[in-house]
Amino acid sequence: MQHSEPAGQILRDKVDWSTLFHQSETPLFDWGSRYRLLRLYNLYRCLLGISLLGLSLTPVSEWLFSYAPQREVGWYLNLYLTVNFVLWLVLTFRNQPGTTYTFFVITLDIMMLSVLLHMVGFEDNGLANLYFVPIVIGNILLKGRLGILLSAIATLFLLSIDIHHALLGRVSQHVDAGLSGLLFFATALFVQSVRTRLQSSALAERLSRTRAFNLERLSTSIIQHMRTGILVLQEPDTIVMMNESARHLLVTEDTKGQLDALSPALMASYQQWLANPNLRPNSFSSSPGSPEILPNFSRQSFEQTDYVLIFLDDKAALSQEAQRLKLASLGQLTASIAHEIRNPLGAISHSAQLLAESETMSDMDQRLLTIIHKHCKRVNGIINNILQLSRKQGIHPESIFLNAWLREFIDSEHFQDFESPDIRLELPQSPVTVNIDLSQLQQVLHNLCQNGLRYSLHHTGKPCLILRAGVSASEHPWLEVEDFGPGIPDELSESVFEPFYTTDKKGTGLGLYICRELCEINQASLGLLPYQKERGSVFHISFAHPKKLIS
Incomplete structure (x- = not known):
């Protein structure tokens, strides 16, 4: 985005005429705003032409148009009014006016006002002040060099009129023309400065809106992709928003409506929470064979409206972390069991094997040794199962x-x-x-x-x-x-x-x-x-x- 250049640099730099009419549009005015402002300016010119034409038919014209015949002034004012009407029609069919069209219309208005001043003079009749309107409008709609160029054009026309009148022997107004030119440039620079500040404010506001919009989209995307199901209720039970996880958990395609119609089981948990917020809600299943859902509720207020956030968690996912902690503790326990039980168990089993090799063992003793072997094997199997469970802490899905x-x-x-x-x-x-x-x-x-x-x-x-x-x-x-x-x-x-x-x-x-x-x-x-x-x-x-x- 381009900003207006400092006045000194504008006056010193050589104008690049190849790019003068192709400057990027200011974001301060979109096509609709430019179109409405130009239409208002065109209406002003038509009203000005009608007013001046009306004044030319009154006794005031002898003071206002003192240096030109009334008939010539009337013909010219009719031409001025006709040109403005034609430009109005052109603008009606051209609803997206560009920089070139805008510069042409305002320059034409300055030229026609200059011809009018040349015809009638500008001795204290105040018509030179009409230059300020196109200069202000031009510096609002055009930025940088083009806006300053309009002030220069108006100043050159005003000075040429004064020199021409001086050559004709009329009273010279060099000082007034020079002061008016300075005022033209001052007005242009002031409007450019205000326009730049408004432009910066508009850019900051637009960036802020864009940032807020992007953050909103990011937040919405995060909520939609969360593993936890989220519902937002407007009290008492109107669903405002539901993310994708909640839709899958509740087995529904509806994202709006009443909570009771969506899930009677969730509605029962919600009413239970309303009755006693300190009581942990019971888990429920949305359909036979579906995983159990554990709801949690939280009330929030926004713009004098009460909302309830419902968090839906898959009970199996919640128990996973607890399961890992439990298995870690079980691993420490089983390591101790393996050390404390397996060594004496091995000694018992080995001793039983040695006893079985004795030739003096009776049948009763052999039966007892069989029982010892059997139960040693069973205890060892129990230890193996527990150790096996404790080792399953890491998974590779x-x-x-x-x-x-x-x-x-x-x-x-x-x-x-x-x-x-x-x-x-x-x-x-x-x-x-x-x-x-x-x-x-x-x-x-x-x-x-x-x-x-x-x-x-x-x-x-x-x-x-x-x-x-x-x-x-x-x-x-x-x-x-x-x-x-x-x-x-x-x-x-x-x-x-x-x-x-x-x-x-x-x-x-x-x-x-x-x-x-x-x-x-x-x-x-x-x-x-x-x-x-x-x-x-x-x-x-x-x-x-x-x-x-x-x-």
Whole structure:
């Protein structure tokens, strides 16, 4: 953006006529403002022509037009009025006047005023003051050299008129003409200075608006791309704004309307918070199979209007960090367990082996040694499971197609404890994309399949189960493992995930616990579907959204 040059430099520099009419437009006036100002200026010239023409028909004309015949003045004023009317019509059809057109119109007005002054003289009749209007308008619409050039043109015309009148023997007004010229330049410089300040203010205001607009866009983009779902309610329950994460969590395409119509479960949590803000709201699920959502509320006031911010978090994502902290503490504990238990356990096992080599051992003692070996092995298995869990603090997620991976899993996995296991797949035709650590997914699915095959074998005499996969309405992938066992009652649906809880005498009670822990550190959730008599247990894994980054 260009600014007006200092007056001394303008008067000293040589004018570059090739670029004089191609200066960039000032941002102070857009096309609409320039057009309106030129129309107003054109109206002023028409009114001036009509006024002067009217004065020429009155007795005042003898004083005002003392050096020219009244008839010639009348003809010229009619010509002046006609030219201004034609320029009005031209401006009407040319609604985007440029710099050249503006300079031409104002220069023409100065020339016609100069001819009028040449005809009538300017002895104290005040007509020379009419130069100030085009000079002011020109320096508003034109910047830098062009504005100063208009003052120079007006001064040269005024001096030439004075010299011509002096040559004709009339009273010379050199001093008045020179002072008027100085006033023309002073007026131009003053208008240029004011225009420059207004231009700087307009630029600062525009930059401030642009910066505020960019910050608003940046804030909106950040909110839209946040993993936390955000809703803004205008009290009592009108939705003002909703980001993309909230739309996915609530499984909706609507971003406006009433909260009750959008999510009755969220509306219930909101009313609970209104009744008691200090009470932590309960989590809820937007649809069957969708991850649980944990809401938080905060009231804000803006311009005398109350708003409520609702933050929606995926409960699985929130538990991930807590899970990492828990596993870090568990790692320290298991290291101590390994040191304190494994050494004496190894000594017990080694001593039992030495006793078994004795030739004087009775059958009863051999049976006791077998029990010792069995329980040493079981305790060692418990320690291995806990150590294995504590080492899973770091994950390496990758994007996979679950359909193809499940087929490979069945073909490559060998369940050595079962003879000819029957594992059926029920998969959708479209590929299901999952972001997860593959080694941990394989461990989870291996444990679930082992449990399912074992309970199916005990209940039906045949090791069989069903693997299902799909995508929920909230676009979250899911995987189900259904066995043909007796099923797990609803009152035990959470107990089976507790550590060391087991109904199998040979089990350690850590398998399902480890599976849930591994799912949670991958921002997935493992649960048990409600009990039904006609089927066995159905374990349901809801994975993180495929577009969500897991770290």
